Amino acid sequence: MAAPQTREVSGDAGGLATLLKAALPSLPVVGQLPGIKKASGADFAGLSFSRPPVTVERGHVERYAAVCGFPVKDTVPLPYPHMLAFPLHMALMSDPAFPAPAIGTVHLENSITQHRPVRIGESLAVTVAVDPARPHAKGTVFDFRTTVTADDETVWEETSAYLRRGKGDESAPAGATFPDAPAGGTVWSLPGDLGRTYAAVSGDHNPIHLYPLTAKALGFPRQIAHGMWTLARCTAALENRLGDAVRVDVAFKKPVLLPGKVAFGSRPLDDGYAFSLSNPRTGAPHLAGRTTDL
Missing domain, CATH: 3.10.129.10 (Hotdog Thioesterase)
Known part of the structure; x- marks a missing residue:
């Protein structure tokens, strides 16, 4: 080798x-x-x-x-x-x-x-x-x-x-597991052009995130949100509660179809926060994660 x-x-x-x-x-x-x-x-x-x-x-x-x-x-x-x-x-x-x-x-x-x-x-x-x-x-x-x-x-x-x-x-x-963080009352409405907007900032122009036709060509019913956007949006919701030294771990679950709605949940832990993103209608998980103070 x-x-x-x-x-x-x-x-x-x-x-x-x-x-x-x-x-x-x-x-x-x-x-x-x-x-x-x-x-x-x-x-x-x-x-x-x-x-x-x-x-x-x-x-x-x-x-x-x-x-x-x-x-x-x-x-x-x-x-x-x-x-x-x-x-x-x-x-x-x-x-x-x-x-x-x-x-x-x-x-x-x-x-x-x-x-x-x-x-x-x-x-x-x-x-x-x-x-x-x-x-x-x-x-x-x-x-x-x-x-x-x-x-x-x-x-x-x-x-x-x-x-x-x-x-x-x-x-x-098996993959990472996280403490439960049931969805609360926070629901975000995501526009159809979110993937294109995030792509313009991130440089990630993967076609699954851009348009219905380009996503369908790769097996999705329509365009999906970037996983790193979902991580960032959840982190932003907790931003004022995180210390200067911190670790954030997430597992990406089911894709977020655009346009669409997602429910955010979080709860405190001894050394950080557990958080989640899910479908507000079905409860299907999109993301599970936690923060850990260092």
Whole structure:
């Protein structure tokens, strides 16, 4: 097995050209061409990408805050550094060395650790690494681990678990479980263009989030909300109760169809909050999560 690879990529690696490149391995015939065909998972030893230091810009932070429901501050919303890591996620997934096509890979779970708030104007170094797949009952999971540093201080970390459906391992560990947080009286009405609005800020233009036709082409009845938007919106609802050092863990359940309504619930724990997002009519879960004070 080869040694893990480490590369540096530009900050625009998550653009439309990368999205197109990410889709090509899923196409019949085209996906088998040299330079497009994915490598064997048995030979994948891991991959790590970094980007040149990036300065946190107030204008972009405020646009993100407006879409996700955060107040305007001199520090960034807790999930915001994911915006800086997402181009690296896409670059990794679209690289021929990564064994799974990006299209059809499902964002299963996410864990964010904020060691301290990130200030607007700070210069941040961002690295994302992915290891060989681990077994799952419904296929295999790739963990994308993000590290964000400022002046060599680790200020923010994230693990994004992506599931590639296939032959699973029934003996594999089950996914994360969370304390119950029944829906309260808070219901959010989500517009049909939410996916396009969030895509304009995040750079995540996956067609399942954009229009009914593009979502239907990939098996959904209509467009769905981004999982990272649902995480951000729930975090925004708890924002004034979270400390400077905190971890947020979530599991993404059923997709949120747009337009639509979702019910938010939360309750205090000894060391944080449990929270949930669900269908207000049927109770079907969309997201389960918790915060933990550090």
